Amino acid sequence: MTQKIAILGASGYTGAELARIIATHPEMEIVALSGDRKAGMRMGEVFPHLRHMGLPDLVKIEDIDFSAVDLAFCALPHATSQAVIAELPRDLKVVDLSADFRLRDAAEYEKWYGKPHAAMDLQAEAVYGLTEFYREELKTARLCAGTGCNAAAGQYAIRPLIEAGVIDLDEIVIDLKAGVSGAGRSLKENLLHAELAGGTMPYSAGGKHRHLGEFDQEFSKVAGRAVRVQFTPHLMPFNRGILATVYVRGTPADIHAALAKRYETEVFLEVLPFGQLASTRSIAGSNFVHVGVIGDRLPGRAVVTVALDNLTKGSSGQAIQNANLMLGLPETMGLMLAPVFP
Amino acid sequence: MTQKIAILGASGYTGAELARIIATHPEMEIVALSGDRKAGMRMGEVFPHLRHMGLPDLVKIEDIDFSAVDLAFCALPHATSQAVIAELPRDLKVVDLSADFRLRDAAEYEKWYGKPHAAMDLQAEAVYGLTEFYREELKTARLCAGTGCNAAAGQYAIRPLIEAGVIDLDEIVIDLKAGVSGAGRSLKENLLHAELAGGTMPYSAGGKHRHLGEFDQEFSKVAGRAVRVQFTPHLMPFNRGILATVYVRGTPADIHAALAKRYETEVFLEVLPFGQLASTRSIAGSNFVHVGVIGDRLPGRAVVTVALDNLTKGSSGQAIQNANLMLGLPETMGLMLAPVFP
Amino acid sequence: MTQKIAILGASGYTGAELARIIATHPEMEIVALSGDRKAGMRMGEVFPHLRHMGLPDLVKIEDIDFSAVDLAFCALPHATSQAVIAELPRDLKVVDLSADFRLRDAAEYEKWYGKPHAAMDLQAEAVYGLTEFYREELKTARLCAGTGCNAAAGQYAIRPLIEAGVIDLDEIVIDLKAGVSGAGRSLKENLLHAELAGGTMPYSAGGKHRHLGEFDQEFSKVAGRAVRVQFTPHLMPFNRGILATVYVRGTPADIHAALAKRYETEVFLEVLPFGQLASTRSIAGSNFVHVGVIGDRLPGRAVVTVALDNLTKGSSGQAIQNANLMLGLPETMGLMLAPVFP
Amino acid sequence: MTQKIAILGASGYTGAELARIIATHPEMEIVALSGDRKAGMRMGEVFPHLRHMGLPDLVKIEDIDFSAVDLAFCALPHATSQAVIAELPRDLKVVDLSADFRLRDAAEYEKWYGKPHAAMDLQAEAVYGLTEFYREELKTARLCAGTGCNAAAGQYAIRPLIEAGVIDLDEIVIDLKAGVSGAGRSLKENLLHAELAGGTMPYSAGGKHRHLGEFDQEFSKVAGRAVRVQFTPHLMPFNRGILATVYVRGTPADIHAALAKRYETEVFLEVLPFGQLASTRSIAGSNFVHVGVIGDRLPGRAVVTVALDNLTKGSSGQAIQNANLMLGLPETMGLMLAPVFP
CATH class of the missing domain: 3.30.360.10 (Dihydrodipicolinate Reductase; domain 2)
Structure with missing residues (x-):
């Protein structure tokens, strides 16, 4: 059964890369896209390379009905990400692409990112997204913390x-x-x-x-x-x-x-x-x-x-690989796209 | 049933692009690759971006068993292409990516390419590969002449x-x-x-x-x-x-x-x-x-x-689109890959 | 006798290009550089490639003593340029690199630049800077209007x-x-x-x-x-x-x-x-x-x-060529730098 | 008095870079250019960016009259360079841009370049061209060995x-x-x-x-x-x-x-x-x-x-800096060209 996907922060490069991959993913369908400053725009205006996909328009996060979503990718800046994810339904599967849930130690987070973490409970729950080294944990994860590229x-x-x-x-x-x-x-x-x-x-x-x-x-x-x-x-x-x-x-x-x-x-x-x-x-x-x-x-x-x-295995491809695991899909589904050369 | 594909002239860019697309094409399998000067080499040496595909090694054209091939893509230089295709079995489906079968008029061919055409009978048989304008002819074509990019x-x-x-x-x-x-x-x-x-x-x-x-x-x-x-x-x-x-x-x-x-x-x-x-x-x-x-x-x-x-819709993507038609497959099969940006 | 040069708007690319050329111009010396938002900074911070020149720090325009300046290059945005030049001493030689003094007709200016011209008297005085076609006028010009690239x-x-x-x-x-x-x-x-x-x-x-x-x-x-x-x-x-x-x-x-x-x-x-x-x-x-x-x-x-x-003959090189004429220097002085290839 | 310069191997990038710099060098004049395979061509055909210079046509080395040359830059491939320089007049000043005279030890040369050195006497004579560290030796050198970039x-x-x-x-x-x-x-x-x-x-x-x-x-x-x-x-x-x-x-x-x-x-x-x-x-x-x-x-x-x-300070600019020293000219003459940015 096709999985319903939301992308939060879809107007950046990692958001676009998620959409690019999902374009040929056989079991994922994008049902919602958010983009705060660009809410109301068509995704094909923001990213003309995706105009053939017939994607939903960009909306504000608060206008998304998450009850119809199986998994949300969160491609927001760090700090914003933790605030947004803290407000999402606690049973919604989330793959975060920001830095917010990568570091286990509150002091380390503050040291590197310059302010205290505001959602350390979620931090504790998150599984680090380096798939080949956290595969088993990711299969049962609700919240995945994508790695830095x-x-x-x-x-x-x-x-x-x-x-x-x-x-x-x-x-x-x-x-x-x-x-x-x-x-x-x-x-x-x-x-x-x-x-x-x-x-x-x-x-x-x-x-x-x-x-x-x-x-x-x-x-x-x-x-x-x-x-x-x-x-x-x-x-x-x-x-x-x-x-x-x-x-x-x-x-x-x-x-x-x-x-x-x-x-x-x-x-x-x-x-x-x-x-x-x-x-x-x-x-x-x-x-x-x-x-x-x-x-x-x-x-x-x-x-x-x-x-x-950096945008694929370092970020959005990795995110989909982890989402596949979290959704019970084959890990490589939609990801066998060959490299583009020259 | 999976179609068995040969790529003649696989060591150039259009050959590599064919392989890239076929990597995720659900009904095509590459069974033979030729590369004259690079015969004997592994495709992953010639094009490291394709090494994950486990492709057959490059061989000389004369070493390919065409009875086990459903369709051959011919990505050779012009002039070479007409000589090679003239020697292939006459019931083998062929999509040519060179300039050799694009021009109907022998004088025009000679004018633009500097020497007489050596296989004008094949020229007469070939269907011009601009899919959206030759779709019906392509469905029944045996030999397709890919367009210039x-x-x-x-x-x-x-x-x-x-x-x-x-x-x-x-x-x-x-x-x-x-x-x-x-x-x-x-x-x-x-x-x-x-x-x-x-x-x-x-x-x-x-x-x-x-x-x-x-x-x-x-x-x-x-x-x-x-x-x-x-x-x-x-x-x-x-x-x-x-x-x-x-x-x-x-x-x-x-x-x-x-x-x-x-x-x-x-x-x-x-x-x-x-x-x-x-x-x-x-x-x-x-x-x-x-x-x-x-x-x-x-x-x-x-x-x-x-x-x-130029390499996709202008050449190898177009070729696969036409091959799909010639093989009775859905025209867009394997070709819905989204553009890569940025 | 060395000519004293000021560059107004020195923190943009045309400003930097003026400085690059003047670096080896035998008869020009940069005595003042302005950069509104970057006033107070060293030119070598704004443009590290110029740090060996020992240039004056960036200041605000109002802090330049124009009595010690022979010629000012004005590399400011259009609209700003006309306002600034209108305030400069009327006997100061000025080469403007903006669009402000290129068009003779007030209506045309407004049509293309979206607002009325505020210094049409200066506009009347300006000589269009396409050297090879306005050479004689430029020799006696006080105000030169550099062309669009x-x-x-x-x-x-x-x-x-x-x-x-x-x-x-x-x-x-x-x-x-x-x-x-x-x-x-x-x-x-x-x-x-x-x-x-x-x-x-x-x-x-x-x-x-x-x-x-x-x-x-x-x-x-x-x-x-x-x-x-x-x-x-x-x-x-x-x-x-x-x-x-x-x-x-x-x-x-x-x-x-x-x-x-x-x-x-x-x-x-x-x-x-x-x-x-x-x-x-x-x-x-x-x-x-x-x-x-x-x-x-x-x-x-x-x-x-x-x-x-575009930055040399289309803009700053042209400006120096015109300045040479206006200052009575040989027209090609400092401008025989060979193209950079590869 | 202007120094008469020959460039041997003028059809490569370091040859072109020498010419570019000499274009505005006040005391050097190019009187001969060699280019073996391109002998007979105009320099402006080989390098259109130099066509304004009115350079001599490319000739074969044997057709150059070295008695009218003060200094020769040798921008030939290694191995070729040692053979050519061995045949030049022994009182001709030479700045070599190849690898042939950089290494003092014959065994080291053979180890890195794969064959024995054929002119170790010249090797002994050569001064290594890292100007800031060999300045005094270079002032009296006849043969300078330019460094690797x-x-x-x-x-x-x-x-x-x-x-x-x-x-x-x-x-x-x-x-x-x-x-x-x-x-x-x-x-x-x-x-x-x-x-x-x-x-x-x-x-x-x-x-x-x-x-x-x-x-x-x-x-x-x-x-x-x-x-x-x-x-x-x-x-x-x-x-x-x-x-x-x-x-x-x-x-x-x-x-x-x-x-x-x-x-x-x-x-x-x-x-x-x-x-x-x-x-x-x-x-x-x-x-x-x-x-x-x-x-x-x-x-x-x-x-x-x-x-x-790499082409300037790493090669041709360095060569001219050393030639200046060898010719008794000011070391920085012709070399104060500012970097090109953007």
């Missing part, structure tokens, strides 16, 4: 290596290259084409990027001790895709083997042959993740590269 | 206007902006990123572009008299998408009405509200076509804009 | 053809491709990298673009009768450069000859050999203009292509 | 830190982002716009990039012991610019201080205020280098970012 990329490289005990936990450096759509549709000078195209620079460097909160929480949990990575993201002059270049210490062959073994049965995780490197061009527009490992000339050092599409 | 864009703008008699046939100017993937994967200096990115210039201007052969043939046929358009393509610094800006003479409202009426029931053709303009960003990665009409300040002049993805 | 591109193609009487005045179509920096540093959704990169679409089509006011005024003046062109600009996914593809009727060889003759002695105008086409990549970052002519296959039709850098 | 970027970050003894020599990681023009004008599939635009991936990772030979030689020389860095370059979808993100261990403030002190009097080196990061957009098209330092949240770790234009 950069946080997903880093974890796909590092989690299996911590699990397998094949790397030095104190020597992890993530140099990340992030496509600009990860910054959303916000009107900022550094996101203008004239400022961004044709070059690159780091941002939120020095340990200031909020996704470090997720890295700290998850890596420490897996390791059973505090793990702190060094993380430097760079803003890239392309729209989709994240490449994480991760510098680790350990035996390169063991590192490759640990990743290959961990992802052997995972449909969306492709571990490349040893020595091959991941490219964002090979996964753009899809839910697939490419993972490559190469040994460095310096003994005991390896470089792990992970490429994923 | 630029030729498709221009025809979607102009054919209905000739049919409806709403424009001056002697005053048609097509200024076209073409994404670089239309030039294929060939190693030419002007296709290098360093040469192309960050600017634009015309190419094949002055009436030299080969797709003029298709314009001449098709427009004259529809009009019942010779029609010659002016056509200036420009090479664009983006990978996918064609924007045709077509200057016509007539009453703008009538022009819009003629297009809206003609495409009213066409699933892939979206005629925008009068005054709105097409953008390549709104159709990239999909089989959809956006058509926009605006009146100029000069009375009796209108601008028709058409956007389509 | 698109307006410059179109005029370089068409003015000599009207002068020479070699084209049909009623059949001129300008299809223009404009790099995004022409839209300035304003925070608009359609100027974001995620919206703009990777595709194109028309804007201000149908005869709504304001530079039509300049075309109408100038072409009619040259022709001695009303001339109205059709003009469709397209927003391009690159930062610098305009390509005007101009469709005209006449004898192609005569058209090429008229352009070659008219620009024979012009240092910045390069007329390419007949049949060659202009590329924006060949002039980016410079004050040069490339002009190409090709005949169409349709007899009596030609395509004229003009490429210039 | 990536090698320059890394050395600007690290050399002063080794000199000052403020970092751990065994923990240096260079994650480098390189614009595509660094790969030259060669026809390779991965350099096509369709392959490269819109994404990124590493190349020559794992310690295979040839510029490691320079790092090893120079860092070890400065340190007085073997230093081996980890180096992972990434191919970027933009034409100009290198960003080196260098991970080092030491006190961030000391690291910043060491760089600021070392470059205090260097005209082309801009050390940004502590905590600011370098952007390639701020130096493109110029000979300037931006250096930024930030401390990481992990104590004792810092990130040094260096941005330079």
Whole structure:
């Protein structure tokens, strides 16, 4: 039976990406779209690429009848998200794409996001949305907390290596290259084409990027001790895709083997042959993740590269994968779209 | 019953695009891939974005058992294509993506392609692949001649206007902006990123572009008299998408009405509200076509804009749409993939 | 003796481009920079690429001592510009880069810019800044009105053809491709990298673009009768450069000859050999203009292509060229910077 | 007195960049250009952006009269370069832009470039072209060996830190982002716009990039012991610019201080205020280098970012800077061109 879907915050890029995927999802139907400032507009005006879908018009959240909704995706900014979800029916399944329910610890949330969390009870209930590592919990979850897109990329490289005990936990450096759509549709000078195209620079460097909160929480949990990575993201002059270049210490062959073994049965995780490197061009527009490992000339050092599409596997594709689990649908349903190249 | 598909010339961009679409097509299965110079390679090496598909390795054409194939897509260069198809079993369904079977007139072929046609009997048999205008013939065709990508864009703008008699046939100017993937994967200096990115210039201007052969043939046929358009393509610094800006003479409202009426029931053709303009960003990665009409300040002049993805609706998507018809499958099967934005 | 220069509105792209050129101009020194919202900031913070120049900090206009200034460039938005210039000392030489003093007719100004002009006396005094056509007037001008960047591109193609009487005045179509920096540093959704990169679409089509006011005024003046062109600009996914593809009727060889003759002695105008086409990549970052002519296959039709850098020859380079004339300096001084390629 | 300049290998990007800079160099005149495969062509055909310069036509090297040449830039591929330079008059000043004379040790050359060096006597004579560190030697040099562009970027970050003894020599990681023009004008599939635009991936990772030979030689020389860095370059979808993100261990403030002190009097080196990061957009098209330092949240770790234009400071601008020294001209002559932004 087709699942009735609402998208809250449908006028941003992650909202549009949810709609794009649902367009060919055989068991999901979009019955409501909200967009606060754009309420009253047709979705085809806000996103002309979706005009063929015949989607419902954008409305305000309070005008949605949630009794007719099976699952709501919440693609709102953080802080707004927790306020909105706190008002939704408590039996409504929700997949949140914001940062609001990712961090278990109230102090950590406040540290990274600058104000106290207003719905810590929901926080306690939420299941972290890194599907391949929280699959069983997600099957029975009511509230899923989508991961940060950069946080997903880093974890796909590092989690299996911590699990397998094949790397030095104190020597992890993530140099990340992030496509600009990860910054959303916000009107900022550094996101203008004239400022961004044709070059690159780091941002939120020095340990200031909020996704470090997720890295700290998850890596420490897996390791059973505090793990702190060094993380430097760079803003890239392309729209989709994240490449994480991760510098680790350990035996390169063991590192490759640990990743290959961990992802052997995972449909969306492709571990490349040893020595091959991941490219964002090979996964753009899809839910697939490419993972490559190469040994460095310096003994005991390896470089792990992970490429994923920040809007798909890093955000909306992941959200649908988790929604599939929460709704009892096959996990990969609607998500086998091949990457778009060239 | 799943249709067995072969792709000849699978190492180019249109071959890859066929595979991308078939990845989620419910009734097609790729059983053979050929690639002359790359025979013996895995498809996932040639196109890492397809590695999850578990495709057959590339072989030489002569090593394919066509008795186990229901339909072959032929994505070879022109001239090669006619030679190859002439050798295929005569009862094999074939969708050709080259220029070899588009022109009915041997002299025209020689004029535009520089040498005599070597398989004019097949030429006579071929049905021109502009689906919305040759649908009935395609249902019973054995050999389909895919259109030029630029030729498709221009025809979607102009054919209905000739049919409806709403424009001056002697005053048609097509200024076209073409994404670089239309030039294929060939190693030419002007296709290098360093040469192309960050600017634009015309190419094949002055009436030299080969797709003029298709314009001449098709427009004259529809009009019942010779029609010659002016056509200036420009090479664009983006990978996918064609924007045709077509200057016509007539009453703008009538022009819009003629297009809206003609495409009213066409699933892939979206005629925008009068005054709105097409953008390549709104159709990239999909089989959809956006058509926009605006009146100029000069009375009796209108601008028709058409956007389509050269690799999808302009080539491989069109090919699959036609293959669906030829195989008795629903025409839109596997082709409802939404455009990728941003 | 070094000329003392002020730049009003130095925090936008044309302001930055003025500074970039003056960096190696042997006879100009920047003594004051204004930037209303950014007053108090260092220029090297607003534009890090200029930090080596040791420029004065940004101040408010009212804090500039104009008695120590030989010439002011005014790079402010239209409407603001006329208000500011009206308050400047009447003996100060001014080169305005806004639209405020381009149109001679008050009604035309109001029609295109939506409100009455507030300084029509200055308007009467201003000399239009298309150097190659107003050189003598500019030598004695106090106030120069810089042209629109698109307006410059179109005029370089068409003015000599009207002068020479070699084209049909009623059949001129300008299809223009404009790099995004022409839209300035304003925070608009359609100027974001995620919206703009990777595709194109028309804007201000149908005869709504304001530079039509300049075309109408100038072409009619040259022709001695009303001339109205059709003009469709397209927003391009690159930062610098305009390509005007101009469709005209006449004898192609005569058209090429008229352009070659008219620009024979012009240092910045390069007329390419007949049949060659202009590329924006060949002039980016410079004050040069490339002009190409090709005949169409349709007899009596030609395509004229003009490429210039909107920020240099279309705006700030032109402004310095005019300032050189107004200050009695050699016209090309500081402007022989070669284009940047690749 | 104007210096007579020859450019050998003028049909590649570094050759064009030399010509671009010399266009406004007050004391250099290009008297000969060679281009083997393109001999006989006009430079304005090979590089239309230089057509205004009225350059000599391309000839074969053997047709150049070197007695009328003061200095030759050699912009040929490695291996070819050593053969050509060995045949030039031994009193001719030469600035080589290839890799042929960078490495002092014959075994190292063979290791990185795959065949024995054929002119080790010249190798012994050559002075390494990193101007700020070899200035005195360069003043009397006859043969200058231009550095690798990536090698320059890394050395600007690290050399002063080794000199000052403020970092751990065994923990240096260079994650480098390189614009595509660094790969030259060669026809390779991965350099096509369709392959490269819109994404990124590493190349020559794992310690295979040839510029490691320079790092090893120079860092070890400065340190007085073997230093081996980890180096992972990434191919970027933009034409100009290198960003080196260098991970080092030491006190961030000391690291910043060491760089600021070392470059205090260097005209082309801009050390940004502590905590600011370098952007390639701020130096493109110029000979300037931006250096930024930030401390990481992990104590004792810092990130040094260096941005330079691979074609200018990384190659042809550096070459002219060195030629200025070798010819007794002011070092910065012709090189104060401001960066091009946007």
